[in-house]
Amino acid sequence: xxxxxxxxxxxxxxxxxxxxxxxxxxxxxxxxxxxxxxxxxxxxxxxxxxxxxxxxxxxxxxxxxxxxxxxxxxxxxxxxxxxxxxxxxxxxxxxxxxxxxxxxxxxxxxxxxxxxxxxxxxxxxxxxxxxxxxxxxxxxxxxxxxxxxxxxxxxxxxxxxxxxxxxxxxxxxxxxxxxxxxxxxxxxxxxxxxxxxxxxxxxxxxxxxxxxxxxxxxxxxxxxxxxxxxxxxxxxxxxxxxxxxxxxxxxxxxxxxxxxxxxxxxxxxxxxxxxxxxxxxxxxxxxxxxxxxxxxxxxxxxxxxxxxxxxxxxxxxxxxxxxxxxxxxxxxxxxxxxxxxxxxxxxxxxxxxxxxxxxxxxxxxxxxxxxxxxxxxxxxxxxxxxxxxxx
Amino acid sequence: xxxxxxxxxxxxxxxxxxxxxxxxxxxxxxxxxxxxxxxxxxxxxxxxxxxxxxxxxxxxxxxxxxxxxxxxxxxxxxxxxxxxxxxxxxxxxxxxxxxxxxxxxxxxxxxxxxxxxxxxxxxxxxxxxxxxxxxxxxxxxxxxxxxxxxxxxxxxxxxxxxxxxxxxxxxxxxxxxxxxxxxxxxxxxxxxxxxxxxxxxxxxxxxxxxxxxxxxxxxxxxxxxxxxxxxxxxxxxxxxxxxxxxxxxxxxxxxxxxxxxxxxxxxxxxxxxxxxxxxxxxxxxxxxxxxxxxxxxxxxxxxxxxxxxxxxxxxxxxxxxxxxxxxxxxxxxxxxxxxxxxxxxxxxxxxxxxxxxxxxxxxxxxxxxxxxxxxxxxxxxxxxxxxxxxx
Numbered sequence: 001x002x003x004x005x006x007x008x009x010x011x012x013x014x015x016x017x018x019x020x021x022x023x024x025x026x027x028x029x030x031x032x033x034x035x036x037x038x039x040x041x042x043x044x045x046x047x048x049x050x051x052x053x054x055x056x057x058x059x060x061x062x063x064x065x066x067x068x069x070x071x072x073x074x075x076x077x078x079x080x081x082x083x084x085x086x087x088x089x090x091x092x093x094x095x096x097x098x099x100x101x102x103x104x105x106x107x108x109x110x111x112x113x114x115x116x117x118x119x120x121x122x123x124x125x126x127x128x129x130x131x132x133x134x135x136x137x138x139x140x141x142x143x144x145x146x147x148x149x150x151x152x153x154x155x156x157x158x159x160x161x162x163x164x165x166x167x168x169x170x171x172x173x174x175x176x177x178x179x180x181x182x183x184x185x186x187x188x189x190x191x192x193x194x195x196x197x198x199x200x201x202x203x204x205x206x207x208x209x210x211x212x213x214x215x216x217x218x219x220x221x222x223x224x225x226x227x228x229x230x231x232x233x234x235x236x237x238x239x240x241x242x243x244x245x246x247x248x249x250x251x252x253x254x255x256x257x258x259x260x261x262x263x264x265x266x267x268x269x270x271x272x273x274x275x276x277x278x279x280x281x282x283x284x285x286x287x288x289x290x291x292x293x294x295x296x297x298x299x300x301x302x303x304x305x306x307x308x309x310x311x312x313x314x315x316x317x318x319x320x321x322x323x324x325x326x327x328x329x330x331x332x333x334x335x336x337x338x339x340x341x342x343x344x345x346x347x348x349x350x351x352x353x354x355x356x357x358x359x360x361x362x363x364x365x366x367x368x369x370x371x372x373x374x375x376x377x378x379x380x381x382x383x384x385x386x387x388x389x390x391x
Numbered sequence: 392x393x394x395x396x397x398x399x400x401x402x403x404x405x406x407x408x409x410x411x412x413x414x415x416x417x418x419x420x421x422x423x424x425x426x427x428x429x430x431x432x433x434x435x436x437x438x439x440x441x442x443x444x445x446x447x448x449x450x451x452x453x454x455x456x457x458x459x460x461x462x463x464x465x466x467x468x469x470x471x472x473x474x475x476x477x478x479x480x481x482x483x484x485x486x487x488x489x490x491x492x493x494x495x496x497x498x499x500x501x502x503x504x505x506x507x508x509x510x511x512x513x514x515x516x517x518x519x520x521x522x523x524x525x526x527x528x529x530x531x532x533x534x535x536x537x538x539x540x541x542x543x544x545x546x547x548x549x550x551x552x553x554x555x556x557x558x559x560x561x562x563x564x565x566x567x568x569x570x571x572x573x574x575x576x577x578x579x580x581x582x583x584x585x586x587x588x589x590x591x592x593x594x595x596x597x598x599x600x601x602x603x604x605x606x607x608x609x610x611x612x613x614x615x616x617x618x619x620x621x622x623x624x625x626x627x628x629x630x631x632x633x634x635x636x637x638x639x640x641x642x643x644x645x646x647x648x649x650x651x652x653x654x655x656x657x658x659x660x661x662x663x664x665x666x667x668x669x670x671x672x673x674x675x676x677x678x679x680x681x682x683x684x685x686x687x688x689x690x691x692x693x694x695x696x697x698x699x700x701x702x703x704x705x706x707x708x709x710x711x712x713x714x715x716x717x718x719x720x721x722x723x724x725x726x727x728x729x730x731x732x733x734x735x736x737x738x739x740x741x742x743x744x745x746x747x748x749x750x751x752x753x754x755x756x757x758x759x760x761x762x763x764x765x766x767x768x769x770x771x772x773x774x775x776x777x778x779x780x781x782x
Contacts, residue, residue, distance in 0.1 A: 335458040
């Protein structure tokens with residue numbers, strides 16, 4: 001089996017593990033930087049290697065539209081295309097398609113929608129999405145699911161959850177068919193080898209605990225999955241509701257398998273999620289917020305554009321050892337931002353991604369050391385003690 | 392003397408040299424990437440070190456407006472501010488101020504102008520510009536000069552050239568006064584040490600050979616300068632007129648000193664300039680054109696945005712060993728561009744700057760090897776053989 005998960009240490013529900021993939025092992029808990037369009041925005045793959053990123057994300061919806069999953073397939077898959085030889089996970093595009101509120105219609109077969117780029121009509125079914133994710137060739141691929149807003153009522157949540165489970169079965173069947181051949185068979189070895197891909201189901205259910213539990217249990221019954229996604233959170237619901245849903249789903253999922261909490265990754269969420277048993281996280285926040293001047297620090301968030309940093313000779317975060325903090329001060333990075341210099345975007349993205357990677361590394365180490373409770377309590381207390389500036 | 396110039400090999404008028412500065416030696420001929428606002432656009436200082444850049448530019452006009460030369464001074468000067476410990480040259484802002492055609496008035500004292508950013512009224516005199524360049528603390532600082540359009544008539548060119556020479560004398564006097572103290576004396580050592588700065592005069596004269604010769608000879612009579620700028624070229628005149636002016640000025644300047652051809656740096660211009668005896672070049676073209684998708688290659692220019700590169704698995708330039716060409720193919724970089732990914736801007740800037748650095752390194756080596764004539768003829772023939780695409 002190319003996909004294995006080994007728990008090496010535990011602290012309550014929190015665990016430190018190793019998730020093995022065809023592109024190498026991933027130490028968990030892990031934060032996965034998001035490379036929606038085959039690039040983690042404003043960063044170079046070398047930057048990510050330097051800061052110790054092990055697994056990154058791509059997005060099937062976005063890559064289908066640009067450059068086209070056919071182009072990525074022609075280039076030998078996402079790993080070769082973007083020169084990332086460590087593990088990759090692709091999201092199915094369910095979240096994106098269902099976000100196009102005015103531009104899509106759903107039926108049992110799939111979703112018809114209009115491209116956000118040119119309005120062209122497209123149709124996604126579980127089978128088509130598997131074909132796209134097969135062309136991309138990521139290590140872990142997410143099922144095509146029906147995503148609903150965070151505050152949806154029980155009936156809508158149940159309908160979407162049950163459709164997602166029916167679609168899951170179609171995804172599995174199509175992937176088993178596709179896995180007979182390599183999408184890259186026109187290339188010479190080793191590019192042409194048969195890619196091994198792990199399909200992760202996604203447990204939905206809105207903010208309804210019984211639906212979440214039911215979804216997790218039914219999904220477990222379908223197949224021996226290599227891992228599980230927890231979807232439809234951090235989409236408008238209260239934080240407390242989110243933490244409760246994570247707790248419910250993690251209880252209902254097997255302890256022996258990795259759990260991936262989709263789209264969640266603010267500093268406090270990482271620590272709370274790890275405490276509840278989550279192993280994998282992703283979030284666009286560090287790069288998106290970085291492009292707006294927002295900076296994560298151990299003492300809360302700051303915005304580098306503020307005048308108070310004009311002559312500030314301290315690094316973004318005095319406790320950080322990233323390639324921005326070890327070289328540049330706030331005054332310089334503020335100047336880059338105010339002057340629209342691209343280097344400013346890169347340095348803040350670099351710092352913020354490094355910051356989240358450091359949190360999960362710290363959490364992992366503390367689980368292994370047996371002091372996760374103290375570590376996480378201290379971390380959150382210091383982070384929350386300062387008044388984080390709204391960004 | 393912290394500034395020395397040694398010619399190590401010659402090939403006709405072309406020479407290979409070493410220009411010593413307080414921040415280390417510069418092998419000439421050299422191409423200096425332009426960091427107008429204390430950053431070479433879209434590149435990291437580490438990128439520049441990796442590609443072997445030795446000396447870079449900053450701009451007094453732009454840095455005076457943003458972040459303010461007072462901020463740079465407060466941060467210990469440009470080297471510390473932008474973390475570049477190799478040599479820096481600052482342009483005086485003459486070019487920028489005189490480009491503000493509708494927003495400035497000139498008299499003998501100086502130039503009153505409006506900031507291009509906020510319209511605020513400013514006044515530059517030779518003395519003020521020296522104070523700004525002293526605060527920035529570059530190794531080489533250019534005089535404040537009166538720059539005119541490329542096609543100006545003899546009377547305008549003479550007037551501007553003579554004013555530039557009078558302003559040169561005022562620059563020298565002011566710098567001699569300023570050099571008594573360190574602008575960084577509030578900082579602790581070594582930041583507080585007295586910076587040694589070399590003032591370069593600028594030979595003007597438009598496209599009038601006799602004015603150019605006269606300017607060069609009069610400037611030589613004023614002081615024993617550490618080097619010479621050749622200004623007001625590549626500003627709208629024909630290429631042939633530009634090459635003729637370079638030839639005339641180089642003849643009139645001492646062979647023993649470095650000559651800096653300001654703002655010139657397309658591939659063919661570098662080689663023609665070196666053949667005429669130029670030692671230092673700078674140009675925004677590689678980064679500015681890179682941000683528009685234009686790519687220099689040994690076989691002429693291409694634009695990466697074109698559809699023909701959609702499935703092109705070759706590097707930008709198969710003969711290039713830059714950090715873009717050794718990792719990514721045209722299909723990927725085209726995708727980044729079409730998708731507005733910042734990494735695309737960085738990779739093309741990186742390639743183009745590396746490309747120009749490689750040309751001057753190749754030229755230098757061929758001068759030392761004694762085959763500059765053959766090398767430069769072959770280089771230009773191949774570059775010009777393909778029909779470069781207009782960008």
